[in-house]
Amino acid sequence: MNELEIIDYIRGLVPNGRRLLTDDVAFVRGGVAYKVDMLVRSTDVPPGMSYYQIGRKAFISVLSDFTAKGVRPRFALLSLGIPRDMDDAEIKQTLEGVLSAASGHGAQVVGGDVNEAKDLVIDVILVGRYRRAVKRGGMKCGDLVFATGNFGLTSIGLDHLLNGAAVKEPLLDLALKEVYEPEPPLSFGIRAVEAGYLNASMDSSDGLAMTLNELALQSGKRIELTALPVSNNIIMMMEENGRDVVKDVFFGGEEYQVVLSASEDKRDKLVKLAKDEGVVLHEIGRVSCGPPGVYLSYKGKTVEIPRAGWVHLS
């Protein structure tokens, strides 16, 4: 069984699991939301990442879901599996990475568990308060679609680190910063949700194609993209480096950003809020009333963007 099959099996066993276990965070009555995310060294840590960055990433992964849902962090629990190969300095740096990210984002650590394990495992549990529960399935016909951040950089960084792909400066620097020190736009997410600007939103860390398809499927809508969520100067750098831009942007993953939809009358407010918060915000398309699917019109051609894999425009 792969991870998706295991999740589906769990949904079938849990009472109301098919309805409840579908979103980025668990919203329960009383305005409390929960999220857990496990970082595993053997699968989630790229080469060259420091232990401080590893600890920090474990926290950021779960914070990213709170960001997309506009949930304010309050409490964290920390559950660790520590392998024998780690020395004291590495353990301490890992802990400092997790704990400084927690306190820096308003989460009080109230409990945890420490164990020996064969793999380094950092499980971070976040508890927070929400005022509005924004779901994946809330897209409305005519909504505009936005994404924060610049997509594709992590894909390029990982291709360099894992496969030795040659990438020139300054693109390499930008790419490695995204891989090693991701930073979800928490304050933007909270303010956008609490102000009621969003109809739907989702954390993008499983990749843009997966995220857009999940939003389209759960909303029962068609998403028509007319732009990529990447600044023009970065697209130029990607092309100069001979990258397949569409593949990097849609099928990379590990971008801890927010993909959202909002009605057209919220456009100016969102743009202003992003500017206030220093967040890069790209308007990338529109929602239409059609069978679920994601389509991209780019450089004069229209292609369907599948959940996973990649597409070639030429």
Add this chain to the structure above:
Amino acid sequence: MNELEIIDYIRGLVPNGRRLLTDDVAFVRGGVAYKVDMLVRSTDVPPGMSYYQIGRKAFISVLSDFTAKGVRPRFALLSLGIPRDMDDAEIKQTLEGVLSAASGHGAQVVGGDVNEAKDLVIDVILVGRYRRAVKRGGMKCGDLVFATGNFGLTSIGLDHLLNGAAVKEPLLDLALKEVYEPEPPLSFGIRAVEAGYLNASMDSSDGLAMTLNELALQSGKRIELTALPVSNNIIMMMEENGRDVVKDVFFGGEEYQVVLSASEDKRDKLVKLAKDEGVVLHEIGRVSCGPPGVYLSYKGKTVEIPRAGWVHLS
């Protein structure tokens, strides 16, 4: 760094960590309590345990802390690391073990995370409601000390499974049942705490000696034991099997039971509650106003019970 050193380092880094991170569960304002416990296959699973029992044990480990603190389970999150060596049937049995234990104890699973890892890791997070926060440090001079269940059986079961120690029936059966299918006295714990019978309590899964010493230390009191928390017929079986009874009882661990103190006027009420709930309850000693420590008077001798290790009475 060992696990205790890592926990101590975390306490030092977390704001108010030395005060907050000291008890079985995290009590936060508003009557909500949290607990996380990670089961790791390579260290927490004895030989011969089925995957269903492994999944169940992962839930029981965290439930045990709620039991000792009288917290009613409400929500659970489930974070998994699954190694490639597990086949579909093993994964499904594991999930069924965790999830049936959750639903059987009133915990609605509201979220989770699934990952690949080198070790089987099952991290269970429980959220519950409490009416009274009973701490480890609440023992009063003159309190009676009680423990639920029969201690020493898991030590004998594990000695048999791990070291091949010969154990005769029916003791072997009793011991293996405790190892494979522990069951904390949840309803007893909730009723005893909510009725206000307890001054202090703690889950005993790290071993009776560790548990009593922790209670004594945090309460600043001396515990004087005059009996073992084991039924007489089981002590007889242990002696017939040539076991070192005091060592098995105090220095085994993995008993998911409750060690508690209560004022003398609560004795009859506790005994009646235990009878109502079908729970074995042993009165084992008394709290006195002295420097922290744990002493056992048994078979005409008095010995100090250290946090860990073992003592010989002869």
